[in-house]
Amino acid sequence: MLIVVLLWQMLLLAGCDYYLSEQPEKQSAQQVPEPFRNQDSHGRYDTIGKLGTHSISIPAGVIDGWARYIGDPGDFADPKIKAKYQRPPKTYDLPIESFGFLYRITDGDVYTSFRQTQQDYRRDNETLIPYGKPFPWASVSVYGQYDAAPLNFNFTVQNEFKLAKEITYFDYILQEQPLYGLTVYKANNGIDPKTGEPWKFDDNAKDIFIKKDQAGNIKTYIDCQFTHNINSCHHMFYNDDWHIRVLISYSRTYLPQWQEMESNIIKILDSWRVSPEGRLLGKQIGKA
Numbered sequence: 628m629l630i631v632v633l634l635w636q637m638l639l640l641a642g643c644d645y646y647l648s649e650q651p652e653k654q655s656a657q658q659v660p661e662p663f664r665n666q667d668s669h670g671r672y673d674t675i676g677k678l679g680t681h682s683i684s685i686p687a688g689v690i691d692g693w694a695r696y697i698g699d700p701g702d703f704a705d706p707k708i709k710a711k712y713q714r715p716p717k718t719y720d721l722p723i724e725s726f727g728f729l730y731r732i733t734d735g736d737v738y739t740s741f742r743q744t745q746q747d748y749r750r751d752n753e754t755l756i757p758y759g760k761p762f763p764w765a766s767v768s769v770y771g772q773y774d775a776a777p778l779n780f781n782f783t784v785q786n787e788f789k790l791a792k793e794i795t796y797f798d799y800i801l802q803e804q805p806l807y808g809l810t811v812y813k814a815n816n817g818i819d820p821k822t823g824e825p826w827k828f829d830d831n832a833k834d835i836f837i838k839k840d841q842a843g844n845i846k847t848y849i850d851c852q853f854t855h856n857i858n859s860c861h862h863m864f865y866n867d868d869w870h871i872r873v874l875i876s877y878s879r880t881y882l883p884q885w886q887e888m889e890s891n892i893i894k895i896l897d898s899w900r901v902s903p904e905g906r907l908l909g910k911q912i913g914k915a
Contacts, residue, residue, distance in 0.1 A: 679870035
Protein backbone atom coordinates (compact mmCIF):
# COMPACT_ATOMS: atom_id res chain seq x y z
CA MET A 628 0.00 0.00 0.00
CA LEU A 629 2.85 2.35 0.92
CA ILE A 630 4.51 1.70 -2.44
CA VAL A 631 1.30 2.58 -4.29
CA VAL A 632 0.98 5.85 -2.36
CA LEU A 633 4.59 6.77 -3.07
CA LEU A 634 4.17 6.03 -6.77
CA TRP A 635 1.03 8.17 -6.89
CA GLN A 636 2.86 11.06 -5.20
CA MET A 637 5.76 10.77 -7.66
CA LEU A 638 3.39 10.87 -10.62
CA LEU A 639 1.57 13.85 -9.12
CA LEU A 640 4.84 15.75 -8.64
CA ALA A 641 5.96 14.87 -12.15
CA GLY A 642 2.68 16.17 -13.49
CA CYS A 643 3.08 19.40 -11.52
CA ASP A 644 6.62 19.83 -12.84
CA TYR A 645 5.37 19.35 -16.41
CA TYR A 646 2.51 21.77 -15.85
CA LEU A 647 4.80 24.42 -14.37
CA SER A 648 7.35 24.02 -17.15
CA GLU A 649 4.71 24.37 -19.86
CA GLN A 650 2.56 27.05 -18.27
CA PRO A 651 4.94 30.01 -18.75
CA GLU A 652 4.96 29.40 -22.50
CA LYS A 653 1.19 29.37 -22.58
CA GLN A 654 1.02 32.46 -20.43
CA SER A 655 3.55 34.29 -22.57
CA ALA A 656 1.56 33.40 -25.69
CA GLN A 657 -1.59 34.73 -24.09
CA GLN A 658 0.13 37.86 -22.86
CA VAL A 659 1.56 39.03 -26.18
CA PRO A 660 1.55 42.81 -25.79
CA GLU A 661 -0.77 44.72 -28.07
CA PRO A 662 1.23 46.70 -30.64
CA PHE A 663 0.92 50.46 -30.73
CA ARG A 664 -1.96 51.48 -32.99
CA ASN A 665 -2.68 54.89 -34.45
CA GLN A 666 -6.02 56.55 -33.78
CA ASP A 667 -8.08 59.21 -35.52
CA SER A 668 -9.62 62.35 -34.02
CA HIS A 669 -12.63 60.30 -32.88
CA GLY A 670 -10.48 57.81 -30.97
CA ARG A 671 -11.00 55.01 -33.49
CA TYR A 672 -8.09 52.63 -34.02
CA ASP A 673 -6.49 51.97 -37.41
CA THR A 674 -6.55 48.57 -39.09
CA ILE A 675 -3.01 47.19 -39.12
CA GLY A 676 -1.07 44.45 -40.85
CA LYS A 677 1.35 43.78 -43.68
CA LEU A 678 0.14 44.31 -47.23
CA GLY A 679 2.43 42.53 -49.66
CA THR A 680 5.87 43.83 -48.74
CA HIS A 681 4.95 46.81 -46.54
CA SER A 682 3.51 47.25 -43.05
CA ILE A 683 0.51 49.57 -43.06
CA SER A 684 -1.90 51.38 -40.78
CA ILE A 685 -5.22 52.00 -42.55
CA PRO A 686 -7.17 54.94 -41.08
CA ALA A 687 -10.36 54.04 -39.26
CA GLY A 688 -13.52 54.56 -41.28
CA VAL A 689 -11.83 54.02 -44.65
CA ILE A 690 -12.26 50.30 -45.25
CA ASP A 691 -15.43 49.32 -47.08
CA GLY A 692 -16.45 46.24 -45.09
CA TRP A 693 -13.48 44.66 -43.34
CA ALA A 694 -9.91 43.56 -43.92
CA ARG A 695 -9.35 39.86 -44.51
CA TYR A 696 -6.10 38.35 -43.27
CA ILE A 697 -4.31 35.33 -44.72
CA GLY A 698 -5.84 32.22 -43.16
CA ASP A 699 -9.21 33.79 -42.34
CA PRO A 700 -12.13 31.48 -43.20
CA GLY A 701 -13.94 32.38 -46.41
CA ASP A 702 -17.39 33.97 -46.47
CA PHE A 703 -18.98 30.59 -47.24
CA ALA A 704 -16.82 28.46 -44.96
CA ASP A 705 -18.37 25.88 -42.64
CA PRO A 706 -19.80 27.71 -39.58
CA LYS A 707 -18.04 25.16 -37.35
CA ILE A 708 -14.70 26.10 -38.90
CA LYS A 709 -15.46 29.78 -38.39
CA ALA A 710 -16.42 29.18 -34.76
CA LYS A 711 -13.16 27.36 -34.02
CA TYR A 712 -10.89 29.73 -35.93
CA GLN A 713 -8.66 31.93 -33.81
CA ARG A 714 -6.83 34.61 -35.74
CA PRO A 715 -3.25 35.25 -34.63
CA PRO A 716 -2.74 38.52 -32.74
CA LYS A 717 -2.87 41.52 -35.06
CA THR A 718 0.59 42.92 -35.64
CA TYR A 719 2.29 44.92 -38.35
CA ASP A 720 3.61 41.62 -39.76
CA LEU A 721 0.25 39.83 -40.02
CA PRO A 722 -0.31 39.37 -43.79
CA ILE A 723 -3.41 41.07 -45.17
CA GLU A 724 -5.15 39.14 -47.92
CA SER A 725 -7.49 41.90 -49.08
CA PHE A 726 -9.54 44.97 -48.23
CA GLY A 727 -11.56 47.57 -50.11
CA PHE A 728 -12.23 51.29 -50.05
CA LEU A 729 -13.88 54.04 -52.10
CA TYR A 730 -11.70 56.40 -54.13
CA ARG A 731 -12.84 59.73 -55.56
CA ILE A 732 -11.48 60.01 -59.08
CA THR A 733 -11.88 63.76 -59.42
CA ASP A 734 -9.47 64.73 -56.64
CA GLY A 735 -7.73 61.55 -55.43
CA ASP A 736 -9.38 61.53 -52.01
CA VAL A 737 -10.91 58.52 -50.25
CA TYR A 738 -14.22 57.98 -48.49
CA THR A 739 -13.97 58.06 -44.70
CA SER A 740 -16.87 57.97 -42.29
CA PHE A 741 -17.15 61.09 -40.12
CA ARG A 742 -15.34 63.16 -42.75
CA GLN A 743 -16.79 65.50 -45.35
CA THR A 744 -16.32 62.74 -47.92
CA GLN A 745 -19.13 60.79 -46.25
CA GLN A 746 -21.59 63.59 -46.99
CA ASP A 747 -20.12 64.06 -50.48
CA TYR A 748 -20.63 60.39 -51.32
CA ARG A 749 -24.24 60.43 -50.16
CA ARG A 750 -24.95 63.61 -52.12
CA ASP A 751 -23.42 62.18 -55.30
CA ASN A 752 -25.51 59.02 -54.93
CA GLU A 753 -28.67 61.09 -54.66
CA THR A 754 -27.95 63.71 -57.31
CA LEU A 755 -25.93 61.89 -59.99
CA ILE A 756 -26.85 58.21 -60.22
CA PRO A 757 -30.65 58.67 -60.61
CA TYR A 758 -30.04 61.02 -63.55
CA GLY A 759 -27.45 58.89 -65.32
CA LYS A 760 -24.63 61.35 -64.68
CA PRO A 761 -21.03 60.12 -64.30
CA PHE A 762 -20.40 58.91 -60.77
CA PRO A 763 -16.96 60.14 -59.62
CA TRP A 764 -16.38 57.36 -57.09
CA ALA A 765 -14.50 54.15 -57.81
CA SER A 766 -14.64 50.94 -55.81
CA VAL A 767 -11.11 49.75 -55.03
CA SER A 768 -10.07 46.29 -53.82
CA VAL A 769 -6.45 45.56 -52.91
CA TYR A 770 -5.00 42.04 -52.74
CA GLY A 771 -1.64 41.09 -51.23
CA GLN A 772 0.32 38.65 -53.39
CA TYR A 773 2.35 36.16 -51.36
CA ASP A 774 2.96 33.22 -53.69
CA ALA A 775 5.39 32.77 -56.55
CA ALA A 776 2.84 33.50 -59.28
CA PRO A 777 4.04 36.09 -61.83
CA LEU A 778 2.75 39.62 -61.31
CA ASN A 779 1.21 40.03 -64.74
CA PHE A 780 -2.00 39.38 -66.67
CA ASN A 781 -0.44 37.48 -69.58
CA PHE A 782 -2.45 34.32 -68.90
CA THR A 783 -5.61 36.25 -68.00
CA VAL A 784 -5.75 38.02 -71.35
CA GLN A 785 -4.93 34.94 -73.42
CA ASN A 786 -7.55 32.94 -71.54
CA GLU A 787 -10.12 35.69 -72.12
CA PHE A 788 -9.49 35.52 -75.86
CA LYS A 789 -9.62 31.72 -75.82
CA LEU A 790 -12.95 31.57 -73.96
CA ALA A 791 -14.50 34.18 -76.26
CA LYS A 792 -13.67 32.02 -79.26
CA GLU A 793 -14.84 28.76 -77.66
CA ILE A 794 -18.04 30.03 -76.03
CA THR A 795 -19.27 33.00 -78.04
CA TYR A 796 -17.55 32.16 -81.35
CA PHE A 797 -15.87 35.47 -82.04
CA ASP A 798 -12.31 36.76 -81.89
CA TYR A 799 -10.87 39.79 -80.20
CA ILE A 800 -9.32 41.99 -82.87
CA LEU A 801 -6.34 44.23 -82.19
CA GLN A 802 -7.17 47.84 -83.11
CA GLU A 803 -4.69 49.88 -85.11
CA GLN A 804 -4.82 52.96 -82.91
CA PRO A 805 -4.00 52.94 -79.18
CA LEU A 806 -6.38 54.79 -76.86
CA TYR A 807 -5.12 56.86 -73.91
CA GLY A 808 -1.80 55.02 -74.18
CA LEU A 809 -3.49 51.61 -74.03
CA THR A 810 -3.48 48.80 -76.59
CA VAL A 811 -7.09 48.09 -77.60
CA TYR A 812 -8.88 44.86 -78.54
CA LYS A 813 -12.52 44.82 -79.63
CA ALA A 814 -14.87 41.84 -79.62
CA ASN A 815 -15.47 40.81 -83.24
CA ASN A 816 -13.87 44.11 -84.24
CA GLY A 817 -16.64 45.97 -82.41
CA ILE A 818 -19.50 44.46 -84.44
CA ASP A 819 -22.35 42.33 -83.10
CA PRO A 820 -22.45 39.33 -85.50
CA LYS A 821 -26.20 38.95 -84.93
CA THR A 822 -27.05 42.44 -86.16
CA GLY A 823 -24.02 43.47 -88.19
CA GLU A 824 -23.98 46.70 -86.17
CA PRO A 825 -21.82 47.96 -83.29
CA TRP A 826 -22.41 46.16 -79.99
CA LYS A 827 -25.18 47.69 -77.92
CA PHE A 828 -25.72 45.14 -75.18
CA ASP A 829 -23.77 41.97 -74.49
CA ASP A 830 -22.08 40.85 -71.30
CA ASN A 831 -19.49 38.92 -73.29
CA ALA A 832 -18.57 41.66 -75.75
CA LYS A 833 -16.10 43.70 -73.74
CA ASP A 834 -13.58 46.18 -75.02
CA ILE A 835 -10.21 45.12 -73.64
CA PHE A 836 -7.36 47.52 -72.93
CA ILE A 837 -3.86 46.48 -71.87
CA LYS A 838 -0.54 48.06 -70.99
CA LYS A 839 2.74 46.15 -71.04
CA ASP A 840 5.99 46.87 -69.25
CA GLN A 841 9.36 47.05 -71.00
CA ALA A 842 9.75 43.28 -70.70
CA GLY A 843 6.49 42.72 -72.58
CA ASN A 844 4.44 41.61 -69.58
CA ILE A 845 0.88 42.87 -69.21
CA LYS A 846 0.77 44.92 -66.00
CA THR A 847 -2.56 46.71 -66.59
CA TYR A 848 -5.72 44.98 -67.79
CA ILE A 849 -9.00 46.88 -68.26
CA ASP A 850 -12.28 45.64 -69.66
CA CYS A 851 -15.23 47.93 -70.33
CA GLN A 852 -18.74 46.95 -71.30
CA PHE A 853 -22.22 48.35 -71.76
CA THR A 854 -24.57 46.40 -69.51
CA HIS A 855 -27.98 47.40 -68.15
CA ASN A 856 -27.47 50.98 -69.35
CA ILE A 857 -24.29 51.29 -67.30
CA ASN A 858 -21.08 51.89 -69.24
CA SER A 859 -18.57 50.56 -66.74
CA CYS A 860 -14.94 49.48 -66.55
CA HIS A 861 -13.13 46.92 -64.43
CA HIS A 862 -9.49 47.87 -64.16
CA MET A 863 -6.74 45.70 -62.68
CA PHE A 864 -3.06 46.41 -62.24
CA TYR A 865 -0.06 44.92 -60.46
CA ASN A 866 2.50 46.86 -58.46
CA ASP A 867 5.88 45.18 -58.11
CA ASP A 868 7.13 47.32 -55.23
CA TRP A 869 4.13 46.54 -53.03
CA HIS A 870 3.64 43.04 -54.46
CA ILE A 871 -0.10 43.64 -54.79
CA ARG A 872 -2.93 43.38 -57.29
CA VAL A 873 -5.47 46.19 -57.39
CA LEU A 874 -9.00 46.07 -58.83
CA ILE A 875 -10.86 49.32 -59.60
CA SER A 876 -14.45 49.61 -60.86
CA TYR A 877 -15.72 52.90 -62.28
CA SER A 878 -17.72 54.66 -64.99
CA ARG A 879 -16.13 54.46 -68.44
CA THR A 880 -16.28 58.26 -68.52
CA TYR A 881 -13.13 58.23 -66.40
CA LEU A 882 -11.13 55.74 -68.49
CA PRO A 883 -8.83 58.54 -69.79
CA GLN A 884 -7.60 58.96 -66.20
CA TRP A 885 -6.50 55.34 -65.79
CA GLN A 886 -2.83 56.19 -65.23
CA GLU A 887 -3.67 58.90 -62.72
CA MET A 888 -5.85 56.43 -60.82
CA GLU A 889 -3.04 53.88 -60.58
CA SER A 890 -0.59 56.52 -59.42
CA ASN A 891 -2.96 58.03 -56.86
CA ILE A 892 -3.93 54.68 -55.37
CA ILE A 893 -0.27 53.84 -54.79
CA LYS A 894 0.18 57.30 -53.22
CA ILE A 895 -2.72 56.53 -50.87
CA LEU A 896 -1.17 53.21 -49.86
CA ASP A 897 2.23 54.87 -49.42
CA SER A 898 0.64 57.38 -47.04
CA TRP A 899 -0.48 54.46 -44.84
CA ARG A 900 2.96 52.89 -44.54
CA VAL A 901 4.47 52.53 -41.09
CA SER A 902 7.67 51.34 -39.46
CA PRO A 903 7.69 47.84 -37.89
CA GLU A 904 6.74 49.54 -34.61
CA GLY A 905 3.76 51.34 -36.14
CA ARG A 906 5.30 54.78 -36.57
CA LEU A 907 3.71 56.62 -39.50
CA LEU A 908 6.09 57.42 -42.35
CA GLY A 909 3.94 60.27 -43.67
CA LYS A 910 0.58 61.99 -43.43
CA GLN A 911 -2.25 59.50 -43.84
CA ILE A 912 -4.67 60.23 -46.66
CA GLY A 913 -8.26 59.82 -45.50
CA LYS A 914 -7.65 60.16 -41.77
CA ALA A 915 -10.58 61.67 -39.87
